[in-house]
Amino acid sequence: MQENIKYNISSENSSKINQWLSKFPDDQKKPAIIYALHLIQKENKYIKSEHVDAVANFLGLKKIDVYEVASFYSMFETEHVGKHTISVCTNVSCMLNGSDEILQYIENKLKIKVGESSEKYFLKDERECLAACCGAPMMQVDHKYYENLTKEKIDLILEGLENEK
Amino acid sequence: MKIKINNIECTFSKGETLIQVADRNGIHIPRFCYHEKLSIAANCRMCLVEQVGVNKPQPACSTPAVENQEYLTQSNLAVNSQKNTMEFLLINHPLDCPVCDQGGMCELQDQALMHGRVKSRYEQEKRVVLDHYIGPLIKTNMTRCIHCTRCVRYGEEIAGIKEFGAVGRGESMEIRTYLTSAIDSPMSGNMIDICPVGALNAAPSHMRGRTWELEEVKYISPHDCVGSNMNLHILDNSIFRVVPHENKKINETWISDRDRFSYEAIEHKDRVKKPIAKINGRHIEVEWEQAFEIIKNKMADIDPGSTAGFISAGSTVEEQYLFQKWLRENNIFNIDHRVSQSNFDYEEDDIFPKIDIPIKDIENCKSILLIDSNVTYEQPILSHKIRKAFLKEAKINSIHTYSYKNNFNLNNSLLINPNNFSETLIDIIEYLSVITVNDKTLKKFTIPETIKNKFKGLTNTNIIEITNDLLLKNSIIFLGSNLKNHPDFQLLKILTNIISIYTKSNTCYLGEKSNEAGAWLTGCLPKRREGFALAKHQGFNAKESIQRKLDSYIIYNLDLIDFYYYSELKKSLENSKFVLGFQSFVTEEEKTLYDVILPLATTFESPGTFINIEKEWQSFAQGCMPHYDSKEGWKILTKLRLESGSQLSNSLDYIDILNEVDHIIRNTESIEPTKIENYKINEIKSNSYLTRTGGNYCYFSDNITRRSISLNTVNKNKNLVYVNKKTLVENNIDLEKNKVILKQGDKSLLVKLLVDENVSDNCIYISNSNREHFELGKQYQPIVIENV
Amino acid sequence: MKNKLSINELCYSTLSSDKPNSFDTYVSQGGYETWKKIIKEMPDRKEIINAVIESGLRGRGGAGFSTGRKWSFINQDSDAIKYLVCNADESEPGTCKDRDILRYNPHALLEGMLIASYAIGAETAYCYLRGEFIDDVYKSVKDALKDAYENKLIGKNILKTNVSIDIHDLIGAGAYIVGEETAMLESIEGKKGFPRYKPPFPAVKGLFGSPTIINNVETLASIPKIISKGPGWFSSFGTKDSAGFKCFSVSGHVNNPGNFEIPLGTPFKTLLELAGGVKDGKKLKAVIPGGSSVPVVPGDIMLNTDMDYESIVNAGSLLGSGAVIIMDEDTNMVEVIHRIARFYYSESCGQCTPCREGTGWMFKVIDKILKGNGTLDDLKTLESIPSMISGSTICALGDAAAMPVESFIKHYRSEFLQYIKNQKVDPIDTNNFAKISDKEFVLNRK
Numbered sequence A: 001m002q003e004n005i006k007y008n009i010s011s012e013n014s015s016k017i018n019q020w021l022s023k024f025p026d027d028q029k030k031p032a033i034i035y036a037l038h039l040i041q042k043e044n045k046y047i048k049s050e051h052v053d054a055v056a057n058f059l060g061l062k063k064i065d066v067y068e069v070a071s072f073y074s075m076f077e078t079e080h081v082g083k084h085t086i087s088v089c090t091n092v093s094c095m096l097n098g099s100d101e102i103l104q105y106i107e108n109k110l111k112i113k114v115g116e117s118s119e120k121y122f123l124k125d126e127r128e129c130l131a132a133c134c135g136a137p138m139m140q141v142d143h144k145y146y147e148n149l150t151k152e153k154i155d156l157i158l159e160g161l162e163n164e165k
Numbered sequence B: 001m002k003i004k005i006n007n008i009e010c011t012f013s014k015g016e017t018l019i020q021v022a023d024r025n026g027i028h029i030p031r032f033c034y035h036e037k038l039s040i041a042a043n044c045r046m047c048l049v050e051q052v053g054v055n056k057p058q059p060a061c062s063t064p065a066v067e068n069q070e071y072l073t074q075s076n077l078a079v080n081s082q083k084n085t086m087e088f089l090l091i092n093h094p095l096d097c098p099v100c101d102q103g104g105m106c107e108l109q110d111q112a113l114m115h116g117r118v119k120s121r122y123e124q125e126k127r128v129v130l131d132h133y134i135g136p137l138i139k140t141n142m143t144r145c146i147h148c149t150r151c152v153r154y155g156e157e158i159a160g161i162k163e164f165g166a167v168g169r170g171e172s173m174e175i176r177t178y179l180t181s182a183i184d185s186p187m188s189g190n191m192i193d194i195c196p197v198g199a200l201n202a203a204p205s206h207m208r209g210r211t212w213e214l215e216e217v218k219y220i221s222p223h224d225c226v227g228s229n230m231n232l233h234i235l236d237n238s239i240f241r242v243v244p245h246e247n248k249k250i251n252e253t254w255i256s257d258r259d260r261f262s263y264e265a266i267e268h269k270d271r272v273k274k275p276i277a278k279i280n281g282r283h284i285e286v287e288w289e290q291a292f293e294i295i296k297n298k299m300a301d302i303d304p305g306s307t308a309g310f311i312s313a314g315s316t317v318e319e320q321y322l323f324q325k326w327l328r329e330n331n332i333f334n335i336d337h338r339v340s341q342s343n344f345d346y347e348e349d350d351i352f353p354k355i356d357i358p359i360k361d362i363e364n365c366k367s368i369l370l371i372d373s374n375v376t377y378e379q380p381i382l383s384h385k386i387r388k389a390f391l392k393e394a395k396i397n398s399i400h401t402y403s404y405k406n407n408f409n410l411n412n413s414l415l416i417n418p419n420n421f422s423e424t425l426i427d428i429i430e431y432l433s434v435i436t437v438n439d440k441t442l443k444k445f446t447i448p449e450t451i452k453n454k455f456k457g458l459t460n461t462n463i464i465e466i467t468n469d470l471l472l473k474n475s476i477i478f479l480g481s482n483l484k485n486h487p488d489f490q491l492l493k494i495l496t497n498i499i500s501i502y503t504k505s506n507t508c509y510l511g512e513k514s515n516e517a518g519a520w521l522t523g524c525l526p527k528r529r530e531g532f533a534l535a536k537h538q539g540f541n542a543k544e545s546i547q548r549k550l551d552s553y554i555i556y557n558l559d560l561i562d563f564y565y566y567s568e569l570k571k572s573l574e575n576s577k578f579v580l581g582f583q584s585f586v587t588e589e590e591k592t593l594y595d596v597i598l599p600l601a602t603t604f605e606s607p608g609t610f611i612n613i614e615k616e617w618q619s620f621a622q623g624c625m626p627h628y629d630s631k632e633g634w635k636i637l638t639k640l641r642l643e644s645g646s647q648l649s650n651s652l653d654y655i656d657i658l659n660e661v662d663h664i665i666r667n668t669e670s671i672e673p674t675k676i677e678n679y680k681i682n683e684i685k686s687n688s689y690l691t692r693t694g695g696n697y698c699y700f701s702d703n704i705t706r707r708s709i710s711l712n713t714v715n716k717n718k719n720l721v722y723v724n725k726k727t728l729v730e731n732n733i734d735l736e737k738n739k740v741i742l743k744q745g746d747k748s749l750l751v752k753l754l755v756d757e758n759v760s761d762n763c764i765y766i767s768n769s770n771r772e773h774f775e776l777g778k779q780y781q782p783i784v785i786e787n788v
Numbered sequence C: 001m002k003n004k005l006s007i008n009e010l011c012y013s014t015l016s017s018d019k020p021n022s023f024d025t026y027v028s029q030g031g032y033e034t035w036k037k038i039i040k041e042m043p044d045r046k047e048i049i050n051a052v053i054e055s056g057l058r059g060r061g062g063a064g065f066s067t068g069r070k071w072s073f074i075n076q077d078s079d080a081i082k083y084l085v086c087n088a089d090e091s092e093p094g095t096c097k098d099r100d101i102l103r104y105n106p107h108a109l110l111e112g113m114l115i116a117s118y119a120i121g122a123e124t125a126y127c128y129l130r131g132e133f134i135d136d137v138y139k140s141v142k143d144a145l146k147d148a149y150e151n152k153l154i155g156k157n158i159l160k161t162n163v164s165i166d167i168h169d170l171i172g173a174g175a176y177i178v179g180e181e182t183a184m185l186e187s188i189e190g191k192k193g194f195p196r197y198k199p200p201f202p203a204v205k206g207l208f209g210s211p212t213i214i215n216n217v218e219t220l221a222s223i224p225k226i227i228s229k230g231p232g233w234f235s236s237f238g239t240k241d242s243a244g245f246k247c248f249s250v251s252g253h254v255n256n257p258g259n260f261e262i263p264l265g266t267p268f269k270t271l272l273e274l275a276g277g278v279k280d281g282k283k284l285k286a287v288i289p290g291g292s293s294v295p296v297v298p299g300d301i302m303l304n305t306d307m308d309y310e311s312i313v314n315a316g317s318l319l320g321s322g323a324v325i326i327m328d329e330d331t332n333m334v335e336v337i338h339r340i341a342r343f344y345y346s347e348s349c350g351q352c353t354p355c356r357e358g359t360g361w362m363f364k365v366i367d368k369i370l371k372g373n374g375t376l377d378d379l380k381t382l383e384s385i386p387s388m389i390s391g392s393t394i395c396a397l398g399d400a401a402a403m404p405v406e407s408f409i410k411h412y413r414s415e416f417l418q419y420i421k422n423q424k425v426d427p428i429d430t431n432n433f434a435k436i437s438d439k440e441f442v443l444n445r446k
């Protein structure tokens, strides 16, 4: 049966995925799932069912295999999120250094609660420790590390995001 | 090698796990995720036991036995660990046993009684999981799921189609399909059985009865040609559900969905409830005596030479035997069961459905060739065996007109036009005769010139590879039942046989119905009597009987669409003087063609015997009493024999009939064809036409499955037609529109179209899943496609 | 960049330079010499493995198993394909040592991976980074790989010999559990990070079914110098059973948090001093000495403990990944364990029962207590759960979740009881904190 695949993986991404596959034994296709989802999420901000279909189709895998992966790893978003992802680490070391206030400050400033999204921002409910404990409190904005946060520093970072086109 | 479990000395072989050793020695270890047919997951942690000298409990299902070690399954450590796991499993379990289908046969319930704490200490909110629709066969109740992943592994490993997955992580992990896709595997129902709790339930019987109210009757599949063993669970003289009955030689612990859910048909509106007779042009219900009276009078009237009797290959051995006996006693010799066959050339040489090796040995074959068989959907149990061979790295090849979806991968897949079947097999034979010239042990065949001109030369590498694979030791060729409709069917059987002789391969001719072998052996044939004895009075075969427009017809347990010559048959019936039916079901329209219809009990409601392709006789008891006013076939036929004055022994018990048949035909040998000199190829009319392909849809294959509501709602796409893009373009079909008109002969049909590259060029694939498809015509015939 | 005292001898040796992560810096410090020598002399694999055994190097990923012994489990005589996997999933809360190696000394890791691959007979090695490193950390590793490939130190026929070793960078997508070695193998194979049950161990059946060795970043980055300077040099540092150096990430309530690579056996006091002492001159209340999954140790005990495997065990905890989390006297221990329990609850993979159900249960009970709704029965239940999980799960995440809860209650029971009494704990004076027995408590509650 012919499947209607609604999403086309760009040729640039296709060749990137194929290149990635060359790292593994020839018969292995699954190892490219995570990478392909990263590429697609980067383009589309979050992963929709048509993306899962496209990846499964491209790699010749079952959709459920791709979906299992997309739903397991916390970096993959499956619902609409804002343009910039902000993850404030609130794990032990950061918590001891006031990450809860930092988070609250950002919540107030962006007018969204943790876990929520506005058009521009997604304040991720980050449960994991982001491995920058010695720079606590810290956060990631679109995967860039910002350490030793203060309110002033946050103002600057957010201002930077506001001003970008 | 030896270990001690609970101080009992047990021997084991290398690689065995503790649970295997314990099971063999009758030592009970609780388990949820472990299942002997599935890979080890070791995720439920219910089977923890103590290894003496080790302070951590060990999971018995995944821990290999180690020489001279001692293990305890009842020590404090073991029992506490099991208790703990039980408590964890129950904290998020709804404990709604009173309303759960599984109640009374639930592994969780049983083990909670043995290993659980009395009172729950968990007070927090329990996890609630939303249920998603996964099709008409399985009703989920995922809040009860204990995440043992048996169902997921079953899909991946046994069914070969991974549909369930464990989605998400941690406590919120859910077992589900992708989005809301319905389960498609033809063996999905087995997940209901292997689920240790009530998370997966049989939808038709969901919440309609409790386990302890049921009575169990062993039964044999009325649909597949391997004779899967199953148990009917009976509630108030109705079938409540069907589950597998373990038979190591045949179906192991599985059954197909078709076997599990087809029983729903028993209550279908088409059911013939009382005898029906046409009186003064009107069909009315009559009493049995009256019906017999009419039959008696008519039978005295009719010309036996101008009467034909057809019986289903899905009826029991006893019925088939009595049917032909009754007819022959009344000098009616036009008897046949091969109603779906199109061509009867050389029928003396016929080979009946069989398999050369035990079914359980298929998995050890090194090479398997499928000739136009949609085996995964039509014979799921055989497909499971092929899948096992595939997992043991057998080479599996297929020659077909449609790239069927299989639960194994193909080594070589050769998509051909149905016109080219014979020539493809001839190519194989020619290649074989070249490469085996030096093998003196082989009998040589010369292909007659008439056929040989079909030979294309040895250019097709696919053919060469397929043939080379067949030369591997331990190979088998499956000839699909679809080909019965093919004009070259007889020749294809012969050619397949020649290939098997050259390659020393085994063969298997797949039957369409549960008891095709039985129909052959009991003499439901025009030229042979029971036990293959040549008949003194030779009758007409099905095709001749239909085309000769006889005076009267007797049709036993068949829908008219079961006939290849369906439309001709309808005309013949209309013009005949007397039509008698023995039917469990009849449609309103077909009813008008009969003069008398006797209400026949379904095989569920009758004892009986089926003979599978392995020639294994399997008898079963009566599942439930016949519904309505229907009666068992063996009783009706015996009564009719008595009425027509046959001399029968005093006793008229079912068992006596079985013994009689058994005595006469048990040791029948099949006949082997040898000569091919006279064969000619029957071309499918003209090449300028497109050809219709596509055989029986597995849930529309006989009068029972056609009436099983749940099965027939499984596949939403079954009523589409499939054509590849090239063919569509060449026929100027507008690809934007999704509807087309099909024309066969003087019939036409508006259908939904699906572009599908699995169809071979110049073919239209239609699965026979709908009465309209039968009305349009049959497969392997010319067909025209047009824009709307 | 934090450039601490001259203590950073091994994995952080490039920190003293301006461009710590450049190929040239590494080479100028004698980098890749060991590898070139191995390629030239082609010593027997066993020689290298023996040297690593002799050095006493123990895995720095958390379990502390002898690295050389682990390598020796690979069947040297078999022709099977073998793999090396570098575990760069660093995600144990409190740990950030590997990130600095990846950012500032990636070549040491690559050289270590080459030597390890050679020693175990692997021609393919993977370096699996946690997904959150996808930006600059990943770039640093990719750049380093590019340089090493360009200099023909990695790849086919390295330096024209018939030794071929490829190293591939891989990236995860956010899951703590993938740090567990078999979950990592699953993740590399493109599946969910579900740990595998053992046996079979990865050294027998690992990645794609082939024998595989998995080592932590720090472990592998230590290898080049151990080989070049000799196992004796390495074992001359540290103690008898804890040889050599270890990177400690000191975080929490300290003035000068950071990574310090010091000889094992260094007194905790010294390490605390290196980190500038407890923040704002407060008193030390408690220390988690090896990442959030090890038992917490009261401050006074820590102050008399040395930072090596045995001493920490004697203090009632584990050295783990070397993440030292310092808590001052004002710390609310119920809040801390609440946070830790939440972490394990959301990171449990869900595969096996005790961990999937137990982590949630523990968190929910702690949450109830923290919100002031707890009862004494809750505390009793909470106390019993860890031992129900420990030792019965497929991987060690179960234990990792259980140990902290167990130890927090053990040492700071009174704070839980305070919550149960519906009063927020008064954290100023924990030492004089009245030891309320369960009995009295019941009386108080009427």
Ligand SMILES: Cc1cc2nc3c(=O)[nH]c(=O)nc-3n(C[C@H](O)[C@H](O)[C@H](O)COP(=O)(O)O)c2cc1C
Residues within 6 Å of the ligand: C058, C059, C060, C061, C062, C063, C064, C065, C067, C087, C088, C089, C090, C091, C092, C176, C177, C178, C179, C180, C181, C182, C214, C215, C216, C217, C219, C220, C395, C396, C397, C400
């Ligand atoms: C839940 C869990 C998480 C782990 N996370 C990490 C990790 O982030 N980084 C790491 O190197 N090892 C981690 N480990 C340890 C690894 O399983 C493994 O022991 C280690 O990579 C082996 O390397 P080593 O011998 O060099 O220490 C973790 C173990 C467990 C049980």
Ligand code: SF4
Residues within 6 Å of the ligand: B144, B145, B146, B147, B148, B149, B150, B151, B152, B175, B194, B195, B196, B197, B199, B200
């Ligand atoms: S649905 Fe049943 S078989 Fe599947 S994981 Fe849940 S409990 Fe196990």
Ligand code: FES
Residues within 6 Å of the ligand: B030, B031, B032, B033, B034, B041, B042, B043, B044, B045, B046, B047, B048, B059, B060, B061, B062
């Ligand atoms: S039966 Fe052993 S862990 Fe499930």
